[in-house]
Amino acid sequence: MEHTDLLVDYSRAQFALTALYHWIFVPLTLGLTFIIAIMETIYVKTLDEKWKTITKYWMGLLAINFAIGLATGIIMEFEFGTNWSNYSWIVGDIFGAPLAIEGLMAFFMESTFFAVMFFGWDKVSKRAHLTSTWLVAIGSNLSALWILIANGWMQHPVGMKFNPDSARNEMENFAAVVFNPNAVSKFLHTISSGYVLASLFVISISAWYLLKKRDVAFAKKSIVVAASFGLITSILMLTTGDESAHQVALNQPMKLAAMEGLYKGEERAGIVAFGLLESEKEINDDLDPFKFMFEIPGALSFLGYHDINAFVPGIDDLILGNEKHNIISVKEKMIIGKKAVQALSDYKKFKKEGNTLAMNEALKTFRATSHYMGYGYLKKPEGALPDVALTFYSFHIMVAAGSWFLVLFILILYFSMKNELTNKKWLLRLGVITLPLGYAAQECGWIVAEVGRQPWAIQDLLPVGMATSNVGSTSVMITFWLFAILFTALLIAEVKIMLKQISIGPEGH
């Protein structure tokens, strides 16, 4: 059976669907556990029973989110084994270690401390309970660390060597994989965005109570904790976002160019504050990439390279090459990549023949060319270009939303401190309706990360077309729709249970 575009597209769509659904639940858990831990700390410090009620209420909503989201990530493991078996084999050793640590950590942390946190209120001392709550928060975030180390490696593969005998990437340097700058910045940016989402979640529900004039004291206390946490973590999110962009500029320049719709590279490149892309735009034509746009001069050079005068390569430079800036074209990379594939093929052949000398020569050629091996599988240079419109709009929605969240947290804190929040109905309404925007920003972030790095399953080394299994596209299509139905049902269930609990309120909880 041959790989078909349909199979690759459905395999990607299925993985994207499961990842996006999974990511509805995860960031809330990452952040809400910390907010709950802070609330419980206030309870233990003050011994004010109101804080215990507040803590238990948000813990209940956390439980709903956790239960519905539980095991949605396991489906991705299924998909690795079935639809992405080539990929799973090739990355096995690199992925194996972080994912095994994540599995063990998640299992022990979640089964032990979650139980104490939910069931142990009257069974353990206040301090032991508080410790469990903090450990749940830290543990769930550490779980995310290992997953994001694995993801960071795909975006910037380091610390490994491809073994042409086993056809696997084998880990040479565990520290290089763990401290991969791409993984570190991705982890910090991802968890901080989760904290912001959890803050919006608490603000949205509390604002609703305030608008309804019920459970006012509870809502006012909750909203201050959430807005304070949201403000601090928003700053962390913006800072780590800056570092993430810097890493993208260094290791995935095509993604950065797509994020900004930049076709012709330039010095003092600007960031598009807002704009509408020209849909007819092609590589190296004379059309303006934008129907209209407003940009901040020099900001992209500064964001990407921390130098306002730096040259930022555009899509045309990266596809066609730019001699002045020492950028080789995709066509040249494809030639190098094909040499790597040929050398691997020769190595295999000479090994079979027992010709050690020729085998070593082939291996030498492979080692010298394998950094562009993935380009050897591209059919044409344009194949190295991700979906520019999807990447561009997702990035700009994420940035605009993230900036608005910061303003929202400041406004809520300001009016809370002046004790005027309950009178500011417009702000409370904004607080309620911002929550869906928070979820949209989360998903957009992942679209930027994953669509922006196409066509690569492993950056520069393995395109998605070579990473998929030779399975029937029909079965992938069936499971795609099964997942779509199952996950939508779960989402409806979560929202219904969650809304019911919110309408019952903290007193009836």
Place this chain on the structure above:
Amino acid sequence: MKSLHWVYSLYYDGFVNMRVGKTLWLLIAFKLFIMFAVMKWLFFPNIMQENFQTDQERSNYILEQLTKDN
């Protein structure tokens, strides 16, 4: 023995006294059943485990895939 009993009662009392939790556990059980008993079994075989006996066969297959156009 005493600590085992404590752990048992932690979980037992926790589950017995749950309100929303019971609905959630039903949902979890339903979801896990669909995922593992239906989807995994029917649609998600581990290709490399099922189609090949040894790691050498798996390696050869992947090398074949990586170099088949050469």
